[in-house]
Amino acid sequence: MPTTATTLPLLLEEVEVRRVERLSPSFVRLELGSPALADLGVDGPWWDQRFKLIVPHAPGASVPSFAGADESWFSTWLERPVEERGVMRTYTVREVRGTGADTRIVVDIVLHADGEAGPGAAWAGRAVVGDRAVVLAPRRGAPFGGIEFLPDAARRVLLVGDETAVPAITSILAQLPADAEGAAFLEVPLAADVQPVVHPEGVTVTWLPRERAELGSLLHPAVLECLGLGPEALAETAVTDDEVDPDLWETPTYSSSGEAVLDPVDLGEPVDVRDGLYLWIAGESRMVTGLRRALVKDHGFDRRQVAFMGYWRHGVAMKS
């Protein structure tokens, strides 16, 4: 049953778990459906579209109702006690299946095999068909934001991520034009987490199972090597706690550290980027910080050709 006023320029809707598929030891795939998702949509490819999921704060608790919600829904929701409001987490639309009232959002959730399970991972890990959550997702025809993959005129793409970015990278790969060129590096906890991927022939896909190695320790050298930056940079990979910004988000149009960003009017302009390359890097903040330092500070890549996104921070729960 739709729960919100239809006047909101986004979908804030209760959904039901329609299908649960354990993809691998570290990933569970859920299909979330509601007749209200008939209005789900974006203007163009979904790329790395993010959305919010509100799940119960503990097993057996219910999800909040947003019936009659208006523009002040967020502050009203935040004022409720956590037992009532549940917790909000960010995920990626891996795929959209079905049409009309049978539209379903597919989400792949990491079960934190080598970390502490937060409420999002714990909910996904015990999810069964019929369970309820609330999604905050794009309404067709209304601007929503949440897509960071903006390669513009770049001739090649380099996609880099840990397990939390696997849904975004695999979604981007499946939607790239057939003549796209570049490479993707995906670091996952275990060899058993490697998934079949649809991708253009000209984009090579490399899986890097950590198998208990330190998080990000395989991605960093693989990316530098792929860019031909040589082993001298490998000695500089250690990132101190002080250097890690838990809210790290550096894209051409937004900077969590307050650096100058592009004026939106310049966004459509062709940019003569180094090597014709666009880099999209997401995952644990320390890993992303290390790559940002190596690529932008040490090797002078232009911020107009990179998106560095801290999807999560080891030891820090997401704010909601």
Ligand SMILES: Cc1cc2nc3c(=O)[nH]c(=O)nc-3n(C[C@H](O)[C@H](O)[C@H](O)COP(=O)(O)OP(=O)(O)OC[C@H]3O[C@@H](n4cnc5c(N)ncnc54)[C@H](O)[C@@H]3O)c2cc1C
């Ligand atoms: C734009 C965007 C898109 C994202 N898409 C996805 C997606 O599609 N699938 C997905 O699984 N995640 C995705 N994430 C990451 C996800 O939002 C975080 O991992 C989030 O912290 C999970 O919430 P939680 O309630 O499970 O853990 P939290 O309550 O936030 O954290 C609890 C503890 O778990 C640890 N933790 C959090 N994530 C992990 C992890 N992956 N492995 C090990 N320990 C962890 C934290 O460090 C903390 O100590 C995305 C994040 C962003 C910003």
